[in-house]
Amino acid sequence: MPMAHPVPDRFRTIVADAVRMIADGDLAAVHEHPQIGIRGDDPLVWVRHYPATITALPAEAWDIADAIEINGHPGTWSLVVPLWTAEEGRSDLSLEATAQDLPSGPAITIDGIHVR
Numbered sequence: 001m002p003m004a005h006p007v008p009d010r011f012r013t014i015v016a017d018a019v020r021m022i023a024d025g026d027l028a029a030v031h032e033h034p035q036i037g038i039r040g041d042d043p044l045v046w047v048r049h050y051p052a053t054i055t056a057l058p059a060e061a062w063d064i065a066d067a068i069e070i071n072g073h074p075g076t077w078s079l080v081v082p083l084w085t086a087e088e089g090r091s092d093l094s095l096e097a098t099a100q101d102l103p104s105g106p107a108i109t110i111d112g113i114h115v116r
Contacts, residue, residue, distance in 0.1 A: 075101035
């Protein structure tokens with residue numbers, strides 16, 4: 001089984017931007033961001049139905065976020081980043097994404113937001 005690592009620094013700003021836009025409910029901004037892609041139609045389904053308000057990531061999120069490099073795909077990582085809410089702090093939600101080192105720079109694709 002591949003070993004989990006901290007999220008590489010080069011992806012953290014993009015992930016934090018994505019979470020901030022999701023917390024703002026600004027799906028249009030997520031779609032327009034040149035370094036963020038979205039798999040599927042609506043990654044915010046769980047966010048809208050969750051009984052708390054998603055917030056920007058605190059610094060401590062990076063201490064527990066996981067990154068696993070995908071075998072056979074150098075520079076491609078599977079990320080799981082826990083999300084925080086105003087009401088409860090760390091929530092049961094996590095952002096799952098694929099991060100890649102592309103010729104144009106680091107990028108992520110949001111695979112979904114899931115409840116653990």
